[in-house]
Amino acid sequence: MNSPLDLSAFDAAWRTRWPDCRPIGHELRSSAHETWVRFHSLPESKRYAESEVEYEELLTRHFTLLRELSSSAFTPPDDLRLITVAWSESPEQAERDSDLQSAFPEGHYWQSVAYDLSDPDYPVWTHLYVGSTALDAEELRSLLMLVADDGTSDVVICPPGGDWLYHPYDGGGDVIAPDHTTRDILRDRHADWLPANPHGL
Template sequence: MARNIGGVVADFDDVWRSRRGDLEPIGHLLRYRAGDTWVRFHTLPGAKRFPRNDAERRTVFSRHRAVLSELCSVTATSPQDLRVMTSGWSSSPEPAGRSTRLVAAFGESAYWRSLLVDDDTDHQWWQHIYIGTSTLGSPRLRALLRLVADDRAGDVVITSTGAEWLYHPYDGGGDVIAPTQAIRDGLRDKFFRWLPPNAEGL
């Protein structure tokens, strides 16, 4: 990597706090805080959840890449310098590592922060978030998105260096948190064939 990953994390922490405030970067919860800037796209025809062959995996990746490329284009942010959040989980607030398969697929990342995501009377569960860098065309990003598509990695969030937009890929699609409602609407219009068929947009 061109820069020390620790410095990347420190810079990103400043950016996140400035632009996103106290928003918790938990992928599957982002849409609840996004209001009218959220839109979801499906990554396979017919709202199919999981790819079953190489052709379907290519479709999944091409849709992720198309949405990410458009986000970079309409916000004048660089597809060559993305920030990628991945996570590990544990019952302790002490930072826990990520899964072996995730590390093997995506590689180097540095610890950023831990969030309490489940606090019932008998058990606590913490999410430990790591920051890595990638380009849009990187094989490691493709490998990560394949894990997500196969439901072997969760709560991945991809964004720009300035956190102008957020993209949460999940098994079956991707949630966009756009900078503005107008940009959200433009994405809906461009990729309307990939929109969920139900009224809730899910």
């Protein structure tokens, strides 16, 4: 069973393990590119599921990668941290979308990050929340379904110490492996899930 959330410990672990990475899902492939690899969630790189069979396939791929990341780093799959986000035009804490709260109710406010301040009339701030979950938790399955349908984004899943990171998105998942060896093993083991794009996208 997942342990109670210690937000200060998680914050310290992130700053130690990923000092050059903001905890924003879609940025990780650039900020942690050395051990990054992307997998697509459906055959032939189809982006959105249209049947129960396709939903089960994409969930199987997400859960397989999460399980193998946990195994490779010796981190328990029943004790995971999950980062979800809200967006607003203010640095003040903003509540998460109702669909997100319904899919994954637990969310402890962590921090707000200036995402895009290039237009002073329309600044964009990202508000980060952290919760605890387990690989077999129903709310994790619900959240991954919401992500698959483009109902939310910038989700990050990791163990409490941040040994590895996983960013599911509508179309696949970005793995930030704990080391080059694990990245290469996952890439070779699931070669048929890799993007056909030469840049790995």
